[in-house]
Amino acid sequence: MRGLRLFKNRIGTLLMKSLAFTVLLLLFVMGTGLFLRSQDLLAGKPISDLLFSSSWHPSTGEFGYLAFIFGTLAVTLCALLIAVPFSICTAVYLSEYAKKRTRDFFKSVIDILASIPSVIFGLWGVLIIVPLVKELGSIFSGASSTGYSMLSAAIVLSVMILPFIVHIVLEVLQAISLSLREAALAMGATYWQAIKYVVLRKALPGIIAACGLGLARAFGETMAVMMVAGNIAQISSSPFEPTYTLPALIANNYGEMFSIPLYDSALMFAAFILFSIILVFNIISWVILNRVKRRL
Amino acid sequence: MHKDKRFLEEKIIKGIMRFCALLLAGLLILIIVTITVKGLSALNISMLIKTAKGGFYLGGEGGILHAIIGSFCIAGGATCLAFFISTPIVLYINVYRKKNSKLAELIRFSFNVLWGIPSIVYGAFGFTCMLFLGLKASLLAGILVITLVELPILARGIDEVVQQVPIEITQAALCLGATTGETAWKVVIRQILPGIMTAILLAFGRGIGDAAAVLFTAGFSDYIPESLMQPVATLPLAIFFQLGTPFPAVQNRAYASAFILTLLVLSISITARFFSRKLSRHRIDRL
Numbered sequence: 151m152r153g154l155r156l157f158k159n160r161i162g163t164l165l166m167k168s169l170a171f172t173v174l175l176l177l178f179v180m181g182t183g184l185f186l187r188s189q190d191l192l193a194g195k196p197i198s199d200l201l202f203s204s205s206w207h208p209s210t211g212e213f214g215y216l217a218f219i220f221g222t223l224a225v226t227l228c229a230l231l232i233a234v235p236f237s238i239c240t241a242v243y244l245s246e247y248a249k250k251r252t253r254d255f256f257k258s259v260i261d262i263l264a265s266i267p268s269v270i271f272g273l274w275g276v277l278i279i280v281p282l283v284k285e286l287g288s289i290f291s292g293a294s295s296t297g298y299s300m301l302s303a304a305i306v307l308s309v310m311i312l313p314f315i316v317h318i319v320l321e322v323l324q325a326i327s328l329s330l331r332e333a334a335l336a337m338g339a340t341y342w343q344a345i346k347y348v349v350l351r352k353a354l355p356g357i358i359a360a361c362g363l364g365l366a367r368a369f370g371e372t373m374a375v376m377m378v379a380g381n382i383a384q385i386s387s388s389p390f391e392p393t394y395t396l397p398a399l400i401a402n403n404y405g406e407m408f409s410i411p412l413y414d415s416a417l418m419f420a421a422f423i424l425f426s427i428i429l430v431f432n433i434i435s436w437v438i439l440n441r442v443k444r445r446l
Numbered sequence: 447m448h449k450d451k452r453f454l455e456e457k458i459i460k461g462i463m464r465f466c467a468l469l470l471a472g473l474l475i476l477i478i479v480t481i482t483v484k485g486l487s488a489l490n491i492s493m494l495i496k497t498a499k500g501g502f503y504l505g506g507e508g509g510i511l512h513a514i515i516g517s518f519c520i521a522g523g524a525t526c527l528a529f530f531i532s533t534p535i536v537l538y539i540n541v542y543r544k545k546n547s548k549l550a551e552l553i554r555f556s557f558n559v560l561w562g563i564p565s566i567v568y569g570a571f572g573f574t575c576m577l578f579l580g581l582k583a584s585l586l587a588g589i590l591v592i593t594l595v596e597l598p599i600l601a602r603g604i605d606e607v608v609q610q611v612p613i614e615i616t617q618a619a620l621c622l623g624a625t626t627g628e629t630a631w632k633v634v635i636r637q638i639l640p641g642i643m644t645a646i647l648l649a650f651g652r653g654i655g656d657a658a659a660v661l662f663t664a665g666f667s668d669y670i671p672e673s674l675m676q677p678v679a680t681l682p683l684a685i686f687f688q689l690g691t692p693f694p695a696v697q698n699r700a701y702a703s704a705f706i707l708t709l710l711v712l713s714i715s716i717t718a719r720f721f722s723r724k725l726s727r728h729r730i731d732r733l
Contacts, residue, residue, distance in 0.1 A: 159627040170534075170535045170539065173557070174556055176556070176560065239463045247463065258719065261715065263470070263474045263477075265711055265715040269657050340452050342452075371564065377689070397564065404573075404662050421567055425563070428564065431562075432562040432563075
């Protein structure tokens, strides 16, 4: 009887342990898998040609990612520019000024906003943001725009990453000890001065990490961006012009992947670029966040 | 004078911050109201009980029942699989190992990173695996990829509640002569049941709403799948394809489908919150 129980325990432990180690390998396997798949393309061309050329003509074998990388970066950075100040303000208000009931209410709002699927955000963007940007475009740039543009994508994207950034910044702010604030207030600082000079300064690494996570999230967002960005690969300085992002490139062309040689490996290389950039940002942000949490 | 300036600054800043918070709530309301108003006017009952007939995407007869069922199949299967993979791992790093061991930290870290990988990358990776294994776009492949997407969500959710189980409960069980396995699977798991329900529902909601990962792997079809090897339609993709047609009638259906999806996801998310508050019958907070 006793032997059986111990035997069961040993087998169970072994199984669970191996499962745990398998998950550790998952990231590595994903990276390698995508990299091996894009070997066909990489074998034929030097990597610098691929990354710094903007001529994308799969039928003649030209694969230049520059326009797509530019589009992704532009949309992501614009989205961050809108979302970051907004979410820091919201998080500071909820953490420092709001009562507990208000804070709990807003936590539910954030969670619900985060649970809405990206297709719904895309549809909302098509219905509300695109016409709005079209109006703005005709006022500011004069030229007629369809509204499907970089700015629309950035606005929709910023709404999507808002809940993530607010959530993490709020967590960081709440982890800062009350006595720090009390000390500042006791010295005669107003609430805002205590926040500005003590709380925010202490939370700065955490806030930067939150922005990093938001950036990674925005970088890989596919459906919503694809629905409102217009999907024309070009390097343009006007936010009212359409743009094309890496995830949208992968999602839009999976159908004809095998009709053109090298096309499948080109798309997998796009996925590999995405994967590596997001991996780097995620790892840096989580290292910072873990360190911040341990120190507080 | 100097004092006035300080308080004025405080007042202005506070006003801006409050405005931001209210705007956030306003955005959520705006999104829900937009989808509801557009969707309700286009919704009719035949959309819910019929599958797509020929020429559905040209404005023909039919509904999106196949997509709703397909989404439930994929998300349901994936949530089951992800649950059976993530629970043992989380219990292992929390109960079998010492508190905050190196391995536990490492696994938590990799779940955090996996959580940040976008679903399009999971889709591309899944597609690579399918080519490697010779699988075609099918329900099975869709389930497997969504399992990968849901795994970090579930694991993080469960881990959060397991960490809150007081160490005394584990110690008490071990003192009574239970093996570590019995402690984990009969004592600790009962403590975290409501938390697990919440995590499962949240992961399920994410699985239902995900489009980018199933784009490659589950394919798309016009009927209800009969086996694991058939391609399957999903609700988010149905919305996307309907919206992509130039016909207003079909686009209206996309609005109605979006309303259904929003309703599903919101009710799942609200139920999850309900579970996390109420269902804590077996929970002991302190010994």
